[in-house]
Amino acid sequence: xxxxxxxxxxxxxxxxxxxxxxxxxxxxxxxxxxxxxxxxxxxxxxxxxxxxxxxxxxxxxxxxxxxxxxxxxxxxxxxxxxxxxxxxxxxxxxxxxxxxxxxxxxxxxxxxxxxxxxx
Numbered sequence: 001x002x003x004x005x006x007x008x009x010x011x012x013x014x015x016x017x018x019x020x021x022x023x024x025x026x027x028x029x030x031x032x033x034x035x036x037x038x039x040x041x042x043x044x045x046x047x048x049x050x051x052x053x054x055x056x057x058x059x060x061x062x063x064x065x066x067x068x069x070x071x072x073x074x075x076x077x078x079x080x081x082x083x084x085x086x087x088x089x090x091x092x093x094x095x096x097x098x099x100x101x102x103x104x105x106x107x108x109x110x111x112x113x114x115x116x117x118x119x
Contacts, residue, residue: 007065009108010053014039016105017050023082050106058107065110066099072114076100079112 011017014037018028026041026048037052046067056063069075076090079102088101099113 004047006047006049008049008051009063009065009104010056010061010106011039011050011104012054012056012058012106014050014052017041020084020105021048023084024079053106056106058103058105061107063106063108065108067110067112069112069114072098072100072112075112 014031014033017039018031018041021041021043022028024043026043026046028039029042029047030038030040032038034052039050041048041050048065072090076087079085080087085102090098090100092098097113099111101109101111103109
């Protein structure tokens with residue numbers, strides 16, 4: 001088995017977060033209502049977990065993650081069709097990756113980059 005890391009990010013509202021990620025092609029693998037509110041979303045080999053944090057503000061949230069994918073342009077085009085997401089453009093970064101990004105409803109910065117190495 002490969003070693004993996006899974007981001008655990010704050011969410012303000014379980015139902016809005018779930019709907020947002022489902023629109024991007026993720027499926028809900030697990031969810032828990034209060035008092036242990038959490039959400040696990042999966043898309044292929046990508047897994048993202050969320051914990052309830054109603055006080056997180058979308059404009060001041062500093063949480064985020066990066067997702068490496070083998071076909072950046074294809075995923076960008078797929079995500080661009082979803083009205084609920086505002087994508088930052090695909091562009092090369094000074095640190096050597098090409099990527100795009102978006103914010104989810106809680107303000108988490110999700111960066112998506114071209115996979116440039118074998119896992």
